[in-house]
Amino acid sequence: MQSLTNRSKIVSNKTMTWSERIYLPAILAGLKITLVHFFKKKVTLQYPEQTKDHGPYFRGRHVLKRDDQGRENCTACGLCALSCPAEAITMIAAERKPGEEHLFREEKYAIEYEINMLRCIFCGFCEEACPKDAIYLTEMIPTADYTRKKFVYTKDMLLEGIEPKDRIDISKRRKGIREGAM
Amino acid sequence: MKVTIDDISIDVPPGTTILEAARMIGENVPPTMCYYSKLEGSGGKCRSCLVKVTKGSEKDPRPMPKLVASCRTNVMDGMEVKNTTSPEVLQARKSVTEFLLINHPIDCPVCDQAGECDLQDLSYEHGLSKSRYDFKKRIFDLIDIGENIQMHMTRCIMCYRCVMVADQLTPERVHGVLNRGEASEISTYIQKAIDNEFSGNMIDVCPVGALTDKTFRFKSRVWFTKPVYAHRDCKTCSGKVTLWYQGAEVLRVTGRKNKWHEVEEFICNDCRFHKKNTEDWVIESAATISRHSVISQNLNVYEKPVIHKKLQEKPKSE
Incomplete structure (x- = not known):
């Protein structure tokens, strides 16, 4: 019967010629390919010593940003948790006390903030939802570990440092998000 | 009295405001920021409910010269009103929203x-994406x-x-x-x-x-809590409330709000601030929340509420 899609391949059962039957030309052709690749540039990277640059849209583990004065941007509004399709983000909010104005930018801040890196699918919705410019995905990769508990990243692991050397540069990614490229 | 709002006609008793008539129709209702049907004398301040009256009444068919606040204008027989069908009204509402937001911190x-x-809600629907102030x-x-x-x-x-x-x-x-x-x-x-x-x-x-x-201050966000209707025997008020659950914990107690975000019955402070245990309440049902509200994202209709089991036992013991 004729096939309806007409996509099936008809197999031919033609007999091989003498030159094909001795296989030597085919073997030599194969060896030639191997030999050509032997002198070509190697594509393998010696990973831990050598690393490859990430593309501009790479989405790695998160960072909680501070503003120029070193105050935490996050105000625990919960929009990242709301937008998260994997339910990876949880937080507990607290009220800023008088005298803590140099630590937190707004009246409310996240006293606890957790991201479960096993749940996270690195989609970047959280940084898109964030109204306070507080969370960004970086080029860092969550490292492998032995227990599930260690993949729950707490606030002190996610928050960047106050000193200029401890800051994590996300300017490239921020620019991309604002232009709608990512 | 017959009134036509956005080409939909309805018969209303004399003394009804345009806004109440629109609410009776149930669609294309002007937004209200200051008007509250339970409060006497409310309304007329925010101007977000402005509408255009294209025909004054059957006897005097002249249109009204300016946009009128629908919460403070009574209907006349044969009145024709344009709400969302008039670009003028939409433009006015946009400007009103901008004015209301001038001093609002948007925090x-x-x-x-x-x-x-x-x-x-108002600024989501009618506001600009950026302030010009x-x-x-x-x-x-x-x-x-x-x-x-x-x-x-x-x-x-x-x-x-x-x-x-x-x-x-x-x-x-x-x-x-x-x-x-x-x-x-x-x-x-x-x-x-x-x-x-x-x-x-x-x-x-x-x-x-x-x-x-x-x-409830900073305890959670509204959309992470689940609203449930409940009541209790209260000496001072009707005791009919909405409980806002997060897990098995009552985070907040509020009055029951209707479709227009107005409380049906006012409740006392004892119910609102001091009764935050499930044991204090008899739970009736899940609260009705508009599916367009962000709160509805947390209401999994397929999931049986955990609190129900406890509640079913509660009325028997009383």
Whole structure:
């Protein structure tokens, strides 16, 4: 019967010629390919010593940003948790006390903030939802570990440092998000 | 009396306002920021419910010269009103929204009202994406008006609803509007003055986050909590409330709000602030939330509420 899609391949059962039957030309052709690749540039990277640059849209583990004065941007509004399709983000909010104005930018801040890196699918919705410019995905990769508990990243692991050397540069990614490229 | 709003006709009793007639139709209802049907004399301040009257009445078919506030204008027989079908009304509403937002801090990420805020809904629908206001916004210091209610005067839009609640629900009002013009503010003058048994209703009637529940302050966001209707035997009020659950914990108690975000029955402070255990309440059903509301994202209709098992046992023992 004729096939309806007409996509099936008809197999031919033609007999091989003498030159094909001795296989030597085919073997030599194969060896030639191997030999050509032997002198070509190697594509393998010696990973831990050598690393490859990430593309501009790479989405790695998160960072909680501070503003120029070193105050935490996050105000625990919960929009990242709301937008998260994997339910990876949880937080507990607290009220800023008088005298803590140099630590937190707004009246409310996240006293606890957790991201479960096993749940996270690195989609970047959280940084898109964030109204306070507080969370960004970086080029860092969550490292492998032995227990599930260690993949729950707490606030002190996610928050960047106050000193200029401890800051994590996300300017490239921020620019991309604002232009709608990512 | 026959009135036609956006080409839909309805018969209403004399003395009905255009807004009430629109609510009877149920579609294309003008937004309200200051009008509250339960409060006498409310409305006419925010101008967000402006509509265009294209035909005054059967006897006098001339259109009204300006847009009118639908919450304060009574219908006439044969009146024809245009709400969303008139570009003029939409433009006016856009401008009104812009004016309301001029002094509003737009600190929704911090505000506890976010998610059930009327001003948020209004600006989402009619507002600009960016402010055109260059000057400094009006800012007030936080004042302590009482142990249960948190006031943020900066967020206030001067709708006077809370003043009317205190006037009409309680025998003595201790807060009101001080100063005038741009400097006017809701205040108690003497701090920690509000202690009336029904003062908590100010929180429910406030269209923005100017008055919020101190016991719920920063506990969670509205859209992470599940609303459930419940009641209890209360000596001072009807005891019919909405409980807002997070897990098995009652984070907040509010009055039951209807389709127009108005409380059906006012509740007392004891129910609102001090009864935060499931044992205190008899649960009726899940609250009805518009599916367009962000709150509905947390209402998994396929999931049986865990709290139900306990509640079914409760009425038997009583």
